[in-house]
Amino acid sequence: MRNDPTRLPAALELTGFSAYHGSVAAAKDVSLRVERGSAVGVLGPNGAGKSTLLLAAAGFVRTTGGVSIGGQVADRLSPARRRRLGLAMVPQERAAVLELSVAENLRLSWLTGRRATPYEEARTSVLEIFPALAGRLGDPAGNLSGGQRQMLAVSRGLMATCDVLLLDEPTAGLSPKLISELVEAIRTLNERGITVLLVEQNFSVVERTCSDIHVLNGGRIVWHGPTTGIDRDSIGDLYSGARRPRPTASTPPDPVPESRVRPEAERAVPARSGEAEGI
Numbered sequence: 001m002r003n004d005p006t007r008l009p010a011a012l013e014l015t016g017f018s019a020y021h022g023s024v025a026a027a028k029d030v031s032l033r034v035e036r037g038s039a040v041g042v043l044g045p046n047g048a049g050k051s052t053l054l055l056a057a058a059g060f061v062r063t064t065g066g067v068s069i070g071g072q073v074a075d076r077l078s079p080a081r082r083r084r085l086g087l088a089m090v091p092q093e094r095a096a097v098l099e100l101s102v103a104e105n106l107r108l109s110w111l112t113g114r115r116a117t118p119y120e121e122a123r124t125s126v127l128e129i130f131p132a133l134a135g136r137l138g139d140p141a142g143n144l145s146g147g148q149r150q151m152l153a154v155s156r157g158l159m160a161t162c163d164v165l166l167l168d169e170p171t172a173g174l175s176p177k178l179i180s181e182l183v184e185a186i187r188t189l190n191e192r193g194i195t196v197l198l199v200e201q202n203f204s205v206v207e208r209t210c211s212d213i214h215v216l217n218g219g220r221i222v223w224h225g226p227t228t229g230i231d232r233d234s235i236g237d238l239y240s241g242a243r244r245p246r247p248t249a250s251t252p253p254d255p256v257p258e259s260r261v262r263p264e265a266e267r268a269v270p271a272r273s274g275e276a277e278g279i
């Protein structure tokens with residue numbers, strides 16, 4: 001983490017952040033900074049700790065280390081307080097109240113959110129991003145298709161009038177067509193100024209939506225850099241620890257102090273200078 005007083009506070013910043021299920025750390029010493037208005041992806045194999053990281057940032061899991069939202073220290077805040085600071089999470093389960101209509105679900109999310117924007121305005125904006133929901137407003141959420149349920153889940157996050165949206169594998173189980181629609185929607189909401197932290201297994205989704213990637217393995221960030229600095233094969237190799245990603249042509253990252261770089265044998269992947277974080 002850089003110490004530059006002229007730098008704007010990050011939308012979300014985790015510093016030396018670990019998250020626990022009982023006494024077991026599922027995310028370990030993670031440091032990452034999500035700049036305002038950016039879209040950042042977190043990739044990793046099953047069990048890498050991706051969902052835990054998002055849940056922990058939103059306040060649902062016991063953690064150590066620092067978390068700040070829009071520059072405000074949030075380590076000790078409840079999920080509701082973090083929501084009021086502008087952080088919304090869309091969990092993997094496509095959460096919605098299935099018995100309530102789509103419109104009622106949207107209303108409920110607005111009521112329990114920050115209400116930074118009037119309800120009608122928030123709803124209009126959400127339906128512009130997800131026009132497929134406009135014709136289903138009166139239908140019970142339980143009657144929606146899988147893709148529409150996912151759109152409703154993201155919409156509920158947006159209805160909380162958030163600044164930062166945490167998305168946990170939103171494209172899981174969707175058809176290529178619906179994935180493309182969701183990718184478009186993520187790009188649109190990001191263009192409208194919402195900061196996105198996107199957990200995915202699908203590299204191409206991250207590639208199409210995010211400027212930066214963090215790769216998580218065994219709870220630790222084993223690589224981070226610009227999306228252009230990594231390709232599909234390198235990701236697979238990073239998951240298995242087979243090899244390092246190809247070098248990026250972008251600006252060289254900050255050097256990592258010698259003391260923070262673990263010996264070769266201990267690393268999940270060989271760390272390029274500046275790309276290992278928390279290892």
Ligand SMILES: Nc1ncnc2c1ncn2[C@@H]1O[C@H](COP(=O)(O)OP(=O)(O)OP(=O)(O)O)[C@@H](O)[C@H]1O
Nearest residue numbers: 021022026044045046047048049050051052053201
């Ligand atoms: N509620 C829980 N109680 C105990 N251990 C858990 C719990 N949830 C997850 N874990 C463990 O924490 C580790 C990280 O799980 P997590 O779901 O965060 O990984 P993930 O990268 O999101 O995986 P996936 O892509 O399969 O969802 C795994 O070892 C998992 O078994």
